[in-house]
Amino acid sequence: MQLKLFVLSASSVVLWLAPLATLDKTLDIHKALQGVSLTAAFACAVTAGNIARKLSEQGEIEEIKTRAITADVVDEIATSAYISQVQRQQEAEQILTASDRTDEQEAELDEIKQSLELLIQKTSSDSGELVLKTLTTRQQEQIELILQCHAKGISGKNKILKEVWGVSAGSSQAYRNAKAEYEYLMPFTKEEEEGG
Amino acid sequence: MMRAMYLANYFIAGCIAFSLLGWVASLHPYAFRAVLCLLAVIAIGWGLSWLLDFSLSKLLKISVADLQALLIGSFAMLLIGLGVFLCS
Numbered sequence: 207m208q209l210k211l212f213v214l215s216a217s218s219v220v221l222w223l224a225p226l227a228t229l230d231k232t233l234d235i236h237k238a239l240q241g242v243s244l245t246a247a248f249a250c251a252v253t254a255g256n257i258a259r260k261l262s263e264q265g266e267i268e269e270i271k272t273r274a275i276t277a278d279v280v281d282e283i284a285t286s287a288y289i290s291q292v293q294r295q296q297e298a299e300q301i302l303t304a305s306d307r308t309d310e311q312e313a314e315l316d317e318i319k320q321s322l323e324l325l326i327q328k329t330s331s332d333s334g335e336l337v338l339k340t341l342t343t344r345q346q347e348q349i350e351l352i353l354q355c356h357a358k359g360i361s362g363k364n365k366i367l368k369e370v371w372g373v374s375a376g377s378s379q380a381y382r383n384a385k386a387e388y389e390y391l392m393p394f395t396k397e398e399e400e401g402g
Numbered sequence: 403m404m405r406a407m408y409l410a411n412y413f414i415a416g417c418i419a420f421s422l423l424g425w426v427a428s429l430h431p432y433a434f435r436a437v438l439c440l441l442a443v444i445a446i447g448w449g450l451s452w453l454l455d456f457s458l459s460k461l462l463k464i465s466v467a468d469l470q471a472l473l474i475g476s477f478a479m480l481l482i483g484l485g486v487f488l489c490s
Contacts, residue, residue, distance in 0.1 A: 226490035251415035258408030
C-alpha cells in the first residue's frame, strides 16, 4: 500500500512537471499531451492523497489502540498493586490481632501462674500448720519426755531412746525408727527448750 | 508521516488543478475568459472566507486556524500551479 502511495505521488509530480518542461512545443499534439499528462497527474495525486489519508487514519486508530492497551495495562498493574496492598494490610491486621491474642493469653497465663503460686504457698503453709498440729498431737508426750530427760541431765541419744522409746542401741528396725523419730523431733525439742 | 504525505498529495493535486486551469485557458480566448471569471469567483470566495472565517469555521465544523491554513494553502496552490504552467 505504501509502495503504491509513493509510486502514485512520484508519478503525479513527474506527470505534472515533465510535459510542461520537456515536451517540444512545436509538436501538434503538444497541447493534447499536456492536457492528458496534467489530468493523469491530478488523478494520481488525488488517489495518492486518498490512500495516504486512509493509512493516516489507520495509524491513528492503531495509536489509539496502543494507548488503550497501555492504559489497560497500567490500570491492571495499579489494580493488582492496590489489591496486593490491601492483602498485605489485611495480613498485617491479622498478625497484629494474633499478637494481641497472644498478649491476652500470656496475661491470662501469668494470672493463672500467680494464682497457682498463691495456692501452692497457701497449701504449703497450711500443710506446715498441719504438720505442727500433728506433731503436737502425736508426739507431744515424747517431746515432753525428752525435755524431762534433758532436765534430769540425760543427754545421750541412746539413753534418751532407751528412756522414751524403750529401745536399746543396735541394728533393729525399732531402734532405727526410734532414732529417725528422735532426730525428727530434735528441732521441736530445741524450740521448746529455747521458748520455755 | 502519513498525515504529511496525504496533505502534500492534496497540495500537489491542487497545484496540478490550477495548472490544468491554465492549460484550459491557453486553449482558446473564450476559455481564457472563462478561466478568468472562474479565478475571479475563486478570489471573491477566498476574500469572503477570510472575512467570514469564524462563521465559516462553524459551518464547516473545523477550527479557525485550520480554515486559515486551508485558505493560505489554496493561495499557495494557485501561485505554484499557475506559476509552473506560465513559466513552462
